[in-house]
Amino acid sequence: MAVKNVQITVLIEDSNSSAKPELKSKHGLSFYVQATIGDAKATVLMDAGPSSDALLHNVAALGVNLEDVDVVALSHGHYDHTGGLLDALKQMKKRVPVIGHPTLFNPKLSLMPHLRLIGAPVKSSDVESAGGVPILVTGPVKIADGIITTGEVPRTTGFESVRGFWTVHNRSFVDDVMLDDQSLIVDVEGKGLVVVAGCAHSGIINTIKYVQKITGNSRVYAVLGGFHLISADAKRIQSTVDELEKLDLAVVGPCHCTGKKATEKFAEVFGDRCCPLHAGDVIKF
Numbered sequence: 001m002a003v004k005n006v007q008i009t010v011l012i013e014d015s016n017s018s019a020k021p022e023l024k025s026k027h028g029l030s031f032y033v034q035a036t037i038g039d040a041k042a043t044v045l046m047d048a049g050p051s052s053d054a055l056l057h058n059v060a061a062l063g064v065n066l067e068d069v070d071v072v073a074l075s076h077g078h079y080d081h082t083g084g085l086l087d088a089l090k091q092m093k094k095r096v097p098v099i100g101h102p103t104l105f106n107p108k109l110s111l112m113p114h115l116r117l118i119g120a121p122v123k124s125s126d127v128e129s130a131g132g133v134p135i136l137v138t139g140p141v142k143i144a145d146g147i148i149t150t151g152e153v154p155r156t157t158g159f160e161s162v163r164g165f166w167t168v169h170n171r172s173f174v175d176d177v178m179l180d181d182q183s184l185i186v187d188v189e190g191k192g193l194v195v196v197a198g199c200a201h202s203g204i205i206n207t208i209k210y211v212q213k214i215t216g217n218s219r220v221y222a223v224l225g226g227f228h229l230i231s232a233d234a235k236r237i238q239s240t241v242d243e244l245e246k247l248d249l250a251v252v253g254p255c256h257c258t259g260k261k262a263t264e265k266f267a268e269v270f271g272d273r274c275c276p277l278h279a280g281d282v283i284k285f
Contacts, residue, residue: 075198160203230259
């Protein structure tokens with residue numbers, strides 16, 4: 001069964017909608033996803049931004065009720081997507097599944113401009129204490145009819161790669177290839193697949209190809225979120241655009257870590273179909 005309709009509210013993003021100047025903008029991302037499936041409803045909080053103060057401020061300003069959240073899905077374990085998680089869970093006032101990858105809470109570091117921590121500022125045990133129940137798996141998780149997470153995304157394209165992140169594995173300091181990166185998929189009746197990415201560290205094209213494979217549905221209607229092209233060269237940006245053009249997308253919604261150069265290219269190529277997202281934006285399918 002497909003989702004009858006879905007409304008996605010951007011709770012946190014690096015910038016806020018000009019129509020909602022009272023919102024707090026912070027480097028990070030959080031989506032509030034409300035879906036209607038038959039006569040039932042399912043509400044998913046995807047990511048929780050970098051801090052609880054920004055998240056809870058915007059939740060209140062937008063009139064969002066976190067008590068309605070059925071499931072939390074975490075795109076990956078970086079601080080800018082997990083910092084507001086604990087206080088968000090406490091607002092839900094019930095036990096809630098928190099879907100992520102087994103490496104979600106592993107150490108995550110950057111060397112820019114020096115060694116620094118960029119991982120989740122919480123542990124799995126903290127999540128449990130706040131009312132969340134960690135569901136840490138490598139594969140897809142079905143949240144409701146027509147709504148699933150991707151789990152680990154295979155890296156199959158020749159132009160998408162992960163660089164600049166570090167972690168600890170078997171007592172060694174090694175490259176973090178971000179196996180925990182995943183996206184959310186909503187299959188909307190009469191339209192097709194809506195892919196919601198956190199940062200798409202796996203590569204947004206890798207992600208889409210895998211989404212088509214695990215759903216058995218080639219019709220991708222919209223792609224939203226961070227595409228992590230902020231440091232990409234012109235060749236990678238062009239290759240990404242070329243692949244997206246093949247999909248005949250109705251909506252391309254870049255934000256967060258997509259970067260100015262890539263966003264401008266999307267706007268040039270997709271015209272009115274390119275809708276850059278900001279905190280406070282509401283998208284309905």
